Amino acid sequence: MLSPSSGNTVIKSKLISRRMFLITAAKALVMIGIMGRLVSLQINERSKYKTLSDKNRFREWKLAPERGVIKDFFGKELASNEQVYQVHLIPENSKDIERLFVRLKTILNITDKKLFYLKRIIKKQKPWEPIIVSDNITWSEFSRLNLFLHELEGVKPVVSVARMYPDNSSAHILGYVSQVSTKDLQTKKYLKDLHVPGMSIGKTGLERKLDKEIIGKIGFQRYEVNAYGKRIKQIVEDEGQAGKSFKTTLDYEVQKFTSEIIKDRAAAVCVMDIYNGDIISLVSSPSFEPNQFVHGLEEKYWNSLIKNKMKPLTNKAISGLYPPGSTIKTLVALSALENGIIKPLDTFKCTGKIELYGEKFHCWEKDGHGIVNLRKGIKRSCDVYFYEIARKLGVDRLSETAKKFGLGKKTLKDFVEERSGVVPNTKWKKKFIGQNWYLGETLHSGIGQGYFQSTPIQLCLMTAQIANGGFKIEPRIIFDEKNNNLRDYIKFKNENPNQPLPNDLLVKNFDLKPLFRNQENINLIKDAMYSSSNEPGGTSYRHRLSDKKFTFAGKTGSSQIKRFTEAQREAEVKQESLPYEDRDHALFVAFAPYDDPKYAISVLVEHGGSGGKTAAPIAKKVIKKVLERHDLRNKINSLVGEDV
C-alpha cells in the first residue's frame, strides 16, 4: 500500500496545490472587489452617506415666533397676543391613531369634518411632525385633557400664544390673521422659509402689510433621535425672534367712539392730521369679529358675513368706491380759480335747472338758488353754478387738479385692498370705455357724479391738503417721528410765504410740494367751506359746532346711485321713501378747527341719503372727540424719541 500510494499521494498533492492556486487567485480578485466597494462607500460617497446619517440622526422641530404687537398712538395694544391652550399630536408617538381620535372626541369637541382633515394632514407630513388638533380649547377642556393624558399616547397639551384683538373697532384697518393657506405659500415669497404648522399670517389690513416684519424669526430645536424616534439629546435650540412691534398713528379711543356711532350703518369715517398725514382714525362699518378668524372661522359666521348686504368684510374707507358727489365742488372751484376760468365774484343765475346740448341738468334745489357766486355756490352746493364752471373749465383741467389732490390713486403704501378709484377725463374714457367724451359728462363730473369714483380716504386727503394751505402730504398709519414738525414748517410757510425757512424748521429729506399756483385760491375755498358749515343757509349749518375751539368747515355731498326720473323729480320724492339700495350715499368732508386747522375728516354713509342730514352729524361728533384729544396727542408728539 505504501509505495503505490506514495506516488499517488504526490500526484494528489500536486493536484490539490494546483487547484488551490486557482482558488487563491479568485480570493485575490474578491479582495480587490471588497476593497473597491469600501473605497466607493467610504471615500467616494462619504459625504452623501454622512448627510444621510445626519438625516437619520437629527430631527428639527420649528418653533413659531411670537407675532409683534400693534399699538395705537398712545401705546394701547390694538392687536396683542394672548395665552391659548392647544392640543398637538405627534403621530409617530401614537400606537393606534384611530383609537386615539375616538378617545379625543370624547374629551374635546372635534367634528368629523375636522377629523377627516387632520387625517389627511397626517398622511402628508413626516410622522414626527406635530399636527395641531385644536388650537384654542377652553381651560376646562385643557384640564380634562391633562387628566386623561396617560391614555392619550402621542397627544401633547401646549400652552401657546395667539393673536387677540381687544374689540372690533379697528378690525378693518388692522385686518386679521389666519392660518397659512396653500395659496399664501405660493404667492408670498417671504413665507417660504418661515412656514411652521400652526403659524398665523396677516390676511388683510395692517396685519398683512406688516406681515414680513411682524412675524418674526422662526426658531428651531434640533434633537438627536434614535431609530425609534425617541429624543436622545438636544443639540441646538434657537428660540427665534419675536416679531417687530409697531406703533400706529391711530387713536383707539377715537376708533371706539367712532365705530360706536356708526355701528348700525354701512359707513366709513377717516380722520387725518392735515400736516403730517397721520391717520387718527379709520373706521368702517359694520365691522366683523377679527378674533374669530384667528382660530379657524366657523362656517356659519363666515356665511353671515358674506351674505350681509352691508358688506362687513370690506374696508369701505379705503376699498369702497363712491362718486364724490358735491364734496368735489371744492376742487372744481379751485381748479376754475387756478386756471383763471372764473373770478370769485363772477355770478351765475340758478333757476333750478339748465338745458345744455339738448339735455336737462337739474339743481338739487328745485326752485333754484338765484344769483350765485363762488362762495354761495359752495355754501349752498348749487349744482347749476358748478355745471356752468365745469363747462367752462373742461374735464381735463378738472381731472388734473383732482389728481393733484390725491384722487384717482392709492393713498397708502402696501394696502392690497385699497382701491384707486377713477378721475375721468377724455383720454381715460377713450382708453377704458372706448368712446369719445360727451360735453354733458363734463357737467356730471362737475358735481362729482358720472364716472368719478373715490374712496373716503381720498376725500379726507383732499380735504386735508386744502386745509393745510395746499401742500402735498402723504397719509401714514405707522408712527414715524420723522415729519412731526411738519406742522410748524407748513404754518411758517403759510404765514411767511416769501421768507426762507428758519434752520430749526428744516426737515431732512422733505420735499414740500405746493399744490396751488396762488395760495389765495385755497383760502377762498376754505372760506367758502366755512360758510357752508357755519352760516345760515349752508348745507351743514344745522350741525355746526359753534365753540371756536371745535368749529369746522366742511362740504356735504350726496352721491347718486340711480338718476331721478322726471316723474320722481316732479313728485319731490324724498330719499327716505326710496328702497334702501336706491338711496344716495351721504358724504361729508371737513377740517377743524377753522381758525387753526389740525385735522381733516371724511364721512361716508352708504345709502344714507343727504350728506348734510346723515353724514355731517357723525362728523360733528367725531371732530369734537378728536379735538378734545388733541392736546394729549400733541404732548406725546413733542416727546419724540421717548418711549410712551
Next chain:
Amino acid sequence: MYRSRSIQSSLSLKDKLLSIDYILVFAIFILGLVSILAMYSTDGGELKYHTNSHILRFFIFFVMFLILSFIQIRFWHSQSYLIYILFFLLLLGVKYFGLTSSGSKRWLDLYFMNLQPSELMKIGLILFLAKYYHRISIENINKLKYLFLPIIALIAPVILVATQPDLGTSILIAAGGLVVAWLAGVRVKFFAFSGLAFLSILPIAVSFLKPYQKTRILTFLNPERDPLGAGYQIIQSKIAIGSGGLFGKGFLQGSQSYLDYLPEKHTDFIFTLFSEEFGFFGSTFILFLYALIVWRIVRIGHITRSNFGKLYCYSFGTAFFIYVIVNMMMVLGLLPIVGSPLPIMSYGGSSMMAIMLGLGIVMSCKVYKDTPVN
C-alpha cells in the same frame, strides 16, 4: 514510515511550542481584541452583557484553540467520521429538541450554553470530506460510485440546516464541502452538472422558502423597494459604513449604531459598526487581519506533508475566507442579507467555538506537519 513516526512521537514540548505559527496566533488574538472593542461599543461604551460574555467566550475558545493545537493530527484524521456523525446527530437533535427563536429552530439547550450545531457542521463536513478524499485514490475520485457518499454527506446536513430554516449557514456549509471536493480534484463537469441540477430544482426549492426569505432576496435585488421594511438593514448598513468616511466617527461615536439605526449590530453587522467608528482605515485593517489569517492557514496547508492536512487547511482557509467575504459583501450591500456571522468578530458562542475548533485543527497540522496521518 516508522522512522518518521518515531521522529514525530519524540517531539518535545519545546519543539511543539516552537513549531506553533505565532503570526497566526497573534493575528487571531489581535482580531479578538478588536472584536472586544467593537462589542464594547455595541453596548454603548459600557461593560454589559454582550461584551462580558464575548470576552469570556473569546478567551475560553482561544485557550481551547491553543490546547487543540497540540492534539495529534492523527487523532483528527482518525476521528473525522466520528466527529461528523456526532455533529450530524446534534443537528438531528435540533430538529426534535431544538429551541425556537424568531421563527427558526437552530439551537440546542446545553444548560451552560445554547449550542448551534449547524456552526460546528461547517467544520465537521470539511473534516469528513478531507478524510474521505485523502483516503480514496486519485483514479477513483471522479468515479460516480465514489461521488455518492460525499454528496450524501454534504446534502444531508445542508437540508437539515436549510429547513431550520437557516439559509445562510446551510449555504456556507455547502460551500465548505464543495471546496474540499474541488481541491480533491473532482472534475469541473460534476460541479457544472450539479449546478444545473440545482438550478432545475431551484423553483421547487423557492416554493419551500419562507416568505421572509423570499423577501430578503427580492430586497437585495432592490433595497429601496421597501426602505422602512426589509431593505432597511441594507440601507442603514451602507449609510453607517459610508458615513464613517476615511477616519471614522471615532470610538463609541457611531451614531448609526448607538441610536439603533443599525440592526443586528452585535452579530451580522459588527463590521458595519467598526467601519462607522474607524472609517476606511479601520475597515481596511480588519480586512488585512482576515487576509493575514487566511494566508497563514493556507501556508500551513502548503507545508503540511499529508494530503489530509493539505485538504483540510486549504479547505478551511478557503471556507474561512468565504465566511468573511459573504458577511462583508452582505453588509456592504453586495449580497442579500442571509444571516452569516463574521468569524471571531461577531457575537455568538457556537460560531466562535466552531472557528476556534477549525483553527485548532489547522494549528495541529502545523505542529505535526511532518507526521503521516495513517
